[in-house]
Amino acid sequence: MQLKHLRTLLSPQGGAAKVTCMASSQNNAKFAVCTVDRVVLLYDEHGERRDKFSTKPADMKDNRKNYMVKGMAFSPDSTKIAIGQTDNIIFVYKIGEDWGDKKVICNKFIQTSAVTCLQWPAEYIIVFGLAEGKSSTIYGTDSYVVALTTNCSGKGILSGHADGTIVRYFFDDEGSGESQHRGSRL
Template sequence: MQLRHVRTLLTPQYGRKSYMVKGMAFSPDSTKIAIGQTDNIIYVYKIGEEWGDKKVICNKFIQTSAVTCLLWPAENIIVFGLAEGKVRLANTKTNKSSTIYGTDSFVVSLTSNVSGKGILSGHADGTIVRYFFDDEGSGESQGKLVTHPCPPYALTWASSSVVAAGCDKKIIAYGKEGHIIQTFDYSRDPLEKEFTTAVTSPGGQSVVIGSYDRYGA
């Protein structure tokens, strides 16, 4: 019964007859949820603090191409990637969106650092781009960090490294300025599939990578 209720919650009005949900993220206070869709729309739902609270759409951001991924790193700020290569910001307070930076390559992944004040985007051409809202005195550079050997669908930002992986079945840990720290090669393992997702622990010390039917730290 709860599953049916959640499914109803996540079925908004839409422009096209069919679409895929490509990204979901809770607000930092967990009272809202953002849904990114391939029909070029991001919906933000107010879900409340209790299960029985009324669920309503409180924001709607229409884009020029399909939303491919999103995250919600800070209050009122949703960061998302588009199929046309742009990384954009949606402000839930002003109900407006703006471009943070643009590239010529499909955005396949987004992640933030532990504080939520820096983001990384992974692109179909292998490029990984870094951007800071506030570098917190780290002095780390912005812009293109590195070109990964394949599209980094699995991308995460740990406290001391950036970890990326994809269809070549290799996991690479990069240092703060893009140099390779360590490589784990699973390409000769016949049971391994491409890597598709990655996540860092809240403290930034551990990373978990997921593939078709496996995950490991």
């Protein structure tokens, strides 16, 4: 396999951590990038920037922007995007089907600690990791959730933790007969 550079979507900028997270829609028509200034840039399938919107703090009365966006995931139908933040909240923004549709918050889920990562594998399931070690409300550990990924069917997840543990969890075993399995330390 050979890789070919097609284009640069966001030009290099001075300083570290200018991009905090990225997500691609399941229909491959949208790509989102969140920058350190908490702005979500939306690109089309050709890499053209088509839209952008600013995220909001958990406490709308607090005009200070003292949080970071740590995770983003598109809904399975690609019309919404979940945003996980370090100020202990997940916002779901309705972004619409067409470019230029108004971006509105349609759900908010307050958490007990900072959101560290996020996936949206199925229509009514948003899976997220927290700094205190929980992965959604599925299970809890005592270790910071570093990363999440889903299998291709969206019915299973892997979570990686700061202590080296990897946990595997199935929402549905898809007829394989496999049981829930907690990973071991690497």
